[in-house]
Amino acid sequence: MNTNLTEKSSKPIVDKVAIVGAGPGGLAAAIALRSQGIDVQVYEKAQEFRPAGTGLGLAPNGLNSLDAIAPGIVEALKSSGCEVHHTVLKNIQGETIRTNATKYLEQYGQPLLTIWWYRLQQVLASRLPSDIIHLNHRCIGFEQDENGVEIHFDGEKSVHTDLLIGADGVNSVIRETLFGEGKPNYIGSMCWRAVIKYRHELFNDYELVFVKGNKQFMYLLNVGGGYTSWISRKFSPEYSLSHSADEVKSRILHELADWDESFRAVVEATPAEQIWEGPICDRPPLSRWSQGRVTLLGDAAHPMAPAMGQGANTTFEDAYQLRECFADSANLQAVLTSYEQLRIERTKIIQARSALGEMRYYDTNFAASTGQTQERQTSLNDDFHKWVYDFKPSVKS
Helix, strand or coil, X not given: CCXXXXXXXXXXXXXXXXXXXXXXXXXXXXXXXXXXXXXXXEECCCCCCCCCCCEEEECHHXXXXXXXXCCCHHHHHHHHCEECXXXXXXXXXXXXXXXXXXXXXXXXXXXXXXXXXXXXXXXXXXXXXXXXXXXXXXXXXXXXECCEEEEEECCCXXXXXXXXXXXXXXXXXXXXXXXXXXXXXEXXXXXXXXXXXXXXXXXXXXXXXXXXXXXXXXXXXXXXCCEEEEEXXXXXXXXXXXXXXXXXXXXXXXXXXXXXXXXHHHHHCCCHHHCEEEEEEECCCCXXXXXXCEEECHHHCCCCCHHHCCHHHHHHHHHHHHHHHHHHCCCHHHHHXXXXXXXXHHHHHHHHHHHHHHHHCCXXXXXXXXXXXXXXXXXXHHXXXXXXXXXXXCCCC
């Protein structure tokens, strides 16, 4: 009999795990690892959970991963978000170019679900004891040895743990401490976005609206509960940030000056201080995510452009696979080695396709420039999407 596996079944590989970052990725990882009997503590720099973030799409691969981590949670998310059955492509004059009925549920067993980032965070946090989430803890670095990790927080606070997971986003302090890469890579796309209580007139017929302009586009997402997420991105080789909230709002309205009033109206209805402005960034793929007793997850490990909507979905895959590695491995080194082998190649491919997809939004001659016919490009996209969305965790008893 394998005594290592016998020991593992009665006692966790590690007693304590600290997760830096209480976004959806950090919370999903906490839920996943607590199911393995591990004491998990989550540390978040924000002083409180407040309405923030954008609308995002949860695709079948992400929903299947969440359902494996926390059975029943997908149903809770459906009641907090919006199942997308119909989408529409419009031009800036408001004319319909194409309408589509989505086929995610029929093809992959889960729908495309649009939800506010904040609502997603709330649903995940509700699955955890409130006393394991520590707010107002801004990580400033860590030190580790063979016995554990000492995490340092602003205000001279420190915590000792057996394993540290950096789930702290594209500007990850944990990643920077491990690899010292500096700032993320600006990929040439500026973004403005907000979520507001607003019922767009198009939502009577469609749950997701995409408006394509000249090197500029806009998404309108029904994210449930009467809330609309609007996202506008524009090709911009150089980026500059506005100096005030009012300037941000004036700038995006100027960018939409020639657009149909129904699209401008949602921006007009948004309080200036609620509009987020910033660059779209990613980072080059890493050949490893772990050193010693420290590893990365989600945007800290594989930040990607939002073109494919796979940031959150691949993050939930990470959390599921990390849990499975704990269930199947005999020691921490084996856990982290398996985790990297399962995740790095897949996320590297999705990162690359996401960056390419972001630029395709702005290039009307993409198929011609790559020498591919429209039929060939569609076939390639269908095969790739099947590979992405078909990720199905095996639920073990």
